[in-house]
Amino acid sequence: MRNRCFLLAVVVLLCGFALATSTLAAENPSTQPEHEGVSLKPQMLVQFGGFGITNSMLVTWIVAANFLENIIGRELVAKGFWFFATIFIFILFVNWFGLIPGIGTVGWGHYDATGNFHVDRPLLRGGNADLNMTTAMSAIFFVMWFVWAIQANGVGGFLKELFGPKGETTGIVKILMIVIFFAVGWLEVISILFRPIALSFRLFGNIYAGESILEAMSTMNPWLSPILPIPFYFLEVLVGFVQALVFMLLTAVFTMLIAEHQEGPEHAH
Numbered sequence: 001m002r003n004r005c006f007l008l009a010v011v012v013l014l015c016g017f018a019l020a021t022s023t024l025a026a027e028n029p030s031t032q033p034e035h036e037g038v039s040l041k042p043q044m045l046v047q048f049g050g051f052g053i054t055n056s057m058l059v060t061w062i063v064a065a066n067f068l069e070n071i072i073g074r075e076l077v078a079k080g081f082w083f084f085a086t087i088f089i090f091i092l093f094v095n096w097f098g099l100i101p102g103i104g105t106v107g108w109g110h111y112d113a114t115g116n117f118h119v120d121r122p123l124l125r126g127g128n129a130d131l132n133m134t135t136a137m138s139a140i141f142f143v144m145w146f147v148w149a150i151q152a153n154g155v156g157g158f159l160k161e162l163f164g165p166k167g168e169t170t171g172i173v174k175i176l177m178i179v180i181f182f183a184v185g186w187l188e189v190i191s192i193l194f195r196p197i198a199l200s201f202r203l204f205g206n207i208y209a210g211e212s213i214l215e216a217m218s219t220m221n222p223w224l225s226p227i228l229p230i231p232f233y234f235l236e237v238l239v240g241f242v243q244a245l246v247f248m249l250l251t252a253v254f255t256m257l258i259a260e261h262q263e264g265p266e267h268a269h
Helices: 002-020 055-072 074-097 131-163 171-220 229-262
Strands: 044-048 051-054 107-111 117-122
Touching (some): 051 055, 055 229, 074 131, 074 229, 131 171, 131 229
Antiparallel strands (some): 044 051
């Protein structure tokens, strides 16, 4: 699983680079001089204004979908790949946007006794450094998770998955197992309700901590304030990517757990 997650991270990163450079590849291939061998630029397949989809982008998307399929299965990829890919790209760029100089440091404030200006109300703030934002994304995932769970199991199957006894038993043992699994089911309900809370606080905590470190480094020494935050900027670029990947993978795994029994015996190896 760890190797798969690492490979998926590499693939999604390459997908992001391909998406960012799609505008550069938007030149009409018919205007390029004819030449032999492999083309230096990717070929445009579909174009929407300044944005286009190239043949190399299509390959990276297909490979990313195949790696996600190994984690959650083909059926869930068909249903939820649009959600997982969207949430990853959105979180990634919101995290990176919060690192742009001026975010959180330009706004309204006051001068202290020494004449230094302190920002009290920033004009802009990193989106995922706001708990309301991360909670909203987690709530959207919870709704989608519930929809996919009902689609995969039905209402009766969903309740049976939570509270139904597992295994083949008879007699008094079966009655005992019904009581035990009914009690365990309520623990599972509590666990499910805490999943969006854990997702929101994990993302918020890491991004807020990163911004706090950058703030501390930039105000620790007035003479070194332009230099001290630089190593932490590179660290936060990596943290922003990792947190987007972790959020996406956790939502995928949580979705798989409620529907993994639907994969069939041929996948149970």
